Amino acid sequence: MIAVIDYDAGNIKSVEKALQLLGEEVVVTGERETLLSADKVILPGVGAFGDAMAAIRRQGLDQVIRRITDRGVPFLGICLGLQLLFERSDEAPGVEGLGILKGEILKIPETPGMKIPHMGWNSLRLENDGRLFPGVPDNPYVYFVHSYYLKAADERIVKASTEYCTHIHASVEKDNVFACQFHPEKSSDVGLQILKNFVKL
Numbered sequence: 157m158i159a160v161i162d163y164d165a166g167n168i169k170s171v172e173k174a175l176q177l178l179g180e181e182v183v184v185t186g187e188r189e190t191l192l193s194a195d196k197v198i199l200p201g202v203g204a205f206g207d208a209m210a211a212i213r214r215q216g217l218d219q220v221i222r223r224i225t226d227r228g229v230p231f232l233g234i235c236l237g238l239q240l241l242f243e244r245s246d247e248a249p250g251v252e253g254l255g256i257l258k259g260e261i262l263k264i265p266e267t268p269g270m271k272i273p274h275m276g277w278n279s280l281r282l283e284n285d286g287r288l289f290p291g292v293p294d295n296p297y298v299y300f301v302h303s304y305y306l307k308a309a310d311e312r313i314v315k316a317s318t319e320y321c322t323h324i325h326a327s328v329e330k331d332n333v334f335a336c337q338f339h340p341e342k343s344s345d346v347g348l349q350i351l352k353n354f355v356k357l
Contacts, residue, residue: 288334
């Protein structure tokens with residue numbers, strides 16, 4: 157059973173639908189025991205870093221997430237879910253992220269002729285043999301919606317990157333923890349393959 161963490165951060169339905177399309181049993185929940193008993197866990201989300209961390213702490217989900225990741229259960233952060241796994245964000249100065257992975261979330265720099273938020277399809281450069289990417293073609297196009305981007309402290313955990321106003325770490329992997337800044341659930345066949353690879357871990 158795959159658990160999708162519900163902390164009122166939006167975009168949960170599309171993740172649930174994509175997993176159902178793959179024939180998976182999915183539960184959307186903020187319930188501690190259900191999350192701890194899941195085979196795999198996904199932290200999706202769109203919205204603001206500070207509000208999301210406040211909601212996660214209010215529900216005691218920060219401790220649950222740490223327990224899940226410490227136990228080696230495959231865990232996937234998507235979009236805001238990726239950002240929350242890191243230490244801090246320009247979007248909410250002074251607010252601590254989960255700190256499960258080392259790095260920071262920075263504001264995409266304003267660049268003439270480029271719109272922020274970055275919304276749309278961008279190609280990925282795959283690197284460092286990511287376990288989410290078998291069966292995915294080189295330079296695949298995936299769908300992004302974000303105004304902030306990841307700069308990971310250790311580039312060895314970066315499995316895909318993209319360029320939009322700056323160099324963006326678009327997907328990371330460390331042990332059982334995976335994360336994508338883009339939305340696999342909205343990225344057509346490529347995204348479904350990425351989710352299928354996560355499901356098969």
